[in-house]
Amino acid sequence: MSAIILVVDDDPVQRRLLSEMVKRSGYTAEVCDNGADALKRVQDRSLAPVDAMVLDLVMPELDGMAVLERLAQMEARPPVVVQTAHGSIETVISAMRAGAIDFVVKPVGAERLQVSLTNALRVDALEGEVRRLAKRANGALAFTDLTSASADMARAVRLGERAAKSGIPVLLEGESGVGKEVFARALQGASDRRGRPFVTVNCGAIPANLVESILFGHEKGAFTGATERHAGKFVEANGGTLFLDEVSELPLEAQVKLLRAIQEGEVDPVGGRKTVKVDIRLVSATNRDLIEAVRQGRFREDLYYRLNVFPISIPPLRNRREDIPALARRFLARFSAEEGRPIRAISEEAMALLSRFDWPGNVRQLENAMFRAVILCEGDTLTLTDFPQVAQAVEGYSVEIPPLATAPLMPARPEREIVRVEIKDPSALTLLDQTGDVRPLDQVEGDTIRFALEHYRGQMSKVARKLGIGRSTLYRKLKDLGIETEDSEEGMEDSRVA
Secondary structure (H helix, E strand, C coil): CCCEEEEECCCHHHHHHHHHHHHHCCCEEEEECCHHHHHHHHHCCCCCCCCEEEEECCCCCCCHHHHHHHHHCCCCCCCEEEEECCCCHHHHHHHHHCCCCEEEECCCCHHHHHHHHHHHHHHHHHHHHHHHHHHHHHCCCCHHHCCCCCHHHHHHHHHHHHHHCCCCCEEEECCCCCCHHHHHHHHHHCCCCCCCCEEEEEHHHCCHHHHHHHHHCECCCCCCCCCCCECCHHHHCCCCEEEEECHHHCCHHHHHHHHHHHHHCEECCECCCCCEECCCEEEEEECCCHHHHHHCCCCCHHHHHHHCCEEEECCCHHHCHHHHHHHHHHHHHHHHHHHCCCCCEECHHHHHHHHHCCCCCHHHHHHHHHHHHHHHCCCCEECHHHCHHHHHCCCCEEEECCCCCCCCCCCCCCCCCCCEEEECCCCCCCCECCCCCECCHHHHHHHHHHHHHHHCCCCHHHHHHHHCCCHHHHHHHHHHHCCCCCCHHHHHHHHHHC
16 A cells, blocks of 8 residues: 555645646545544544645635644644645745645646655654654653554554553564564553563573573572672563563473462572562563463463463564555665665555565564665665565566676676566566666657557547647657557647647
């Protein structure tokens, strides 16, 4: 699903024109004829979130400036491009101070609007990532930061919001890479333990002989190598949240002590003489079927029922494909900023490819794929060629990576490797030539016109309308490109008469 752009204008002609421009830019357009309806649409969490807004400043009742003031009070709000027929400096300054990200003057051209929307989405994605990272570091990440257009994810978020209001133990279930730790942090950020310690324990990465020491702590000299006193993860998380990731990997011996710590709210450090009281919110996570582990004797049944008090299932990314574009833009903004790359957007074809891939590694795999694409990209837009591994795994795409020639004894500087991605679709146009370079524009335009003539069976009026040009312009291009049609001469005569 492409980015949703909300067009807000009281003029029906302007709404229609702007909506068409938005669609031609590759986005999804929604319209509102007044500011009040626009605010309701932005706040409606039952619908997919609005990614950006084109807002008219001069409207009856609730005008554009009032809408900007209301939006500024919202924690999650879309970037706004304002437009008006009166482009005075004072108006620009007032709009920018009120929170607008860009400014266009009526009548705005399609190219100018597309640039404004691209920049708005890019800046919003970058600011959102910075805001989320800051909240994560401060223990204040909230469910409003986990915006999603998926019904399955929205259901999980609603359950999380209910669980956050109490201290009930939560078990997060889901495949590896779906974002269980991020969800756990949002649980804390939405609870009364917001801003307190959030301690993560990867149970699958702890050596079996150190599990007890790492979880519950040890005294100095308790065993060989214990040269200092260690508090343990339970004590570190006191007053906050303890997140046990991959809890199914805990050895049975440690499961016994974990059960007692949960039941009694106290731990016994290794080598210690007295127990230590702790006050923690327990959130555990697993990518395995714990019931099956209980049946096989690898997980204690009594511990399972202690952890599985409030289960929440996090859906895999392939079941919420509508979230892929927003996630991809977020990762693009972060990595292009971190790597100092001037990459502004993802092409429509590349976004379609990402949305079709199943992502067995879920959000983590998408994040890594975006990182790799940012490093590979040589322009200002990510294209199909920047995702060769993804394209190779999606039906309908093929990847051609020419083998490198055998190097001579004194090799010259090797030529740059060319990666070509070809869409196996008879109606698709080839944008690259055999050497991997972009084809000249007149060749691509000629192929486009030839395809349109064949697709619409020579109906010149329909061809011109679908291409977005006038009939006279179409006939002129036919003549320049040397394309003969049966009624071209008649059409030229008709256009001259008209």
